[in-house]
Amino acid sequence: MSTSSETRETTRADTADAVAAPATATGVPGTAVRGTRLTLRAATLGRPDAAALAEVDLDVPPGEILTVVGPSGCGKSTLLRTLAGLLPALSGAVEQDGRPIGGPAADRALVFQEDALLPWRSLLANVELPLAIQGAPRAERRKQAAAWLERVGLADRARQLPHRVSGGQRQRAQLARALAAGPRAVLMDEPFGALDAQTRAGMQDLLVEVLHGTGATVVFVTHDVDEALFLGDRVVLLGAGRLVAVRDVPRPRDRAAHDDPARVALRRDVLTSLSI
């Protein structure tokens, strides 16, 4: 199998820089790493006593980066946890490649806002964990985990415990952990929400860089409209317990597109509809 650049989606080929990471570092032997299609049809999501989102229709094609914005408490996390399989839909259909999602699975990785690394494991051991769950032999998973940590710039921190490194470094390790097992979808719940603006911009670039070559479908939840417009091929607007709109983003993952008139118009549009 190959997870290097030839499998990557053409939609993001124009933005991602070539990465010098070893091709063997990504994914697990024997599994073709590519995107998966995530579909919600007339789905009502939430806890049985409190539905958070009603009647959601959404189709995320393989390899797309979909960002989700909305005010706090609008059900962004609920949507993500449903896609991860942690929360069953109350009604309607939630499917991956046409098959209903019945529970969590390794091919849909979840990245949390913070503190999801196991604090008693070093960064290296944390990244090894999903590989261990998949049954990779010790030497192999150590090698892969180390390569992933190197790819996110944490090679010299591999033996540190999570609380001994900075918040940004923890999130980078979490990203490495999510991608190490070669998931077909990466679900990200405000992963950079707790970081300062500068670290956050760096993390966005890093994310674009490491996703390059995995071909994974990404659903990225954020409350930061600029982040959503920078990262997403499309952006989903949530509000008041329902899906408000889905918009295509012009020139995604292009820093220079910040002043693009189409992008500026979209940004104003999004902000307007969120403030209702």
Added chain:
Amino acid sequence: MTRYALRVASVAGALGLWQLLTSMDVDLWLRFSQFPTVADVARAFAERLAGDDYWTDLTDSLTRIVTGFLLAAVLGVATGVLVARSRLAEDLLGPILEVVRPIPAIALVPVAILLFPSNEQGIVFITFTAAFFPVLVSTRHAVRALPPGWEEAVRTMGGGRWRILGSVVLPGALPGIFGGLSVGIGVSWICVISAEMISGQYGVGYRTWQDFTVVDYPGVFVGMVTIGVLGWATSTTVELLGRRLTRWLPRTSYVPTGRARPRSPLPAAPAPAVSPAVPTGPEPEEARDEHLV
């Protein structure tokens, strides 16, 4: 260094006072005339150390407490996890456990005598019961207090029930479990001595009570010192093991001493005057901690 001198002086002062009060047969309101002197106790101790009986008692008591405590640790953690994680187990076991828990382990001596064919097993049973409940309760609390994010993370990696148990629940609950183990070892030491006094053959508690009944007061004090030292040794063992296994816990900066610091790859060079002081400074703090446990 001065602190060690202080500690030695403190112990020496206490012993000196004891010697003074007993050798002068002080008989105010408290009566020291029947009390053995430090010298008497030391002489008796030396005699006992030279004999076989002392060591038989010692190994007997240690065997009992280690057996009972290990059983309690294993079963206490297992039951605690079960009750915390399974509603069915909680409904089935919860009421029984809650009713049995307030009964002091030493009050179970009659039960032990009725149930078990030999005294030995009865004493182990009482030691076990003493440690079981603190371990159970602290495990249950620790497992219930685990943040859900860790488990969810492992579930989304495809981890199953056993993986979650081994990779999240047990390591995550370990700090709490060791809280229970520390309490448990203390209580079970008290109970093993008491049970030996009541129904034992051999053992430090049995010997101490035996010495009292034959009016060998220096022997009683030898027993007490032995109990104190062994109790301290067993508690410290559990405490140190706990610290070793939960070294990952974030602590305030002065606690992780020499072990963690030198490995920190921070280029801490700019303050060379300070950094040599860092590993030595916290040492007495940790040492003091250990004496408090």
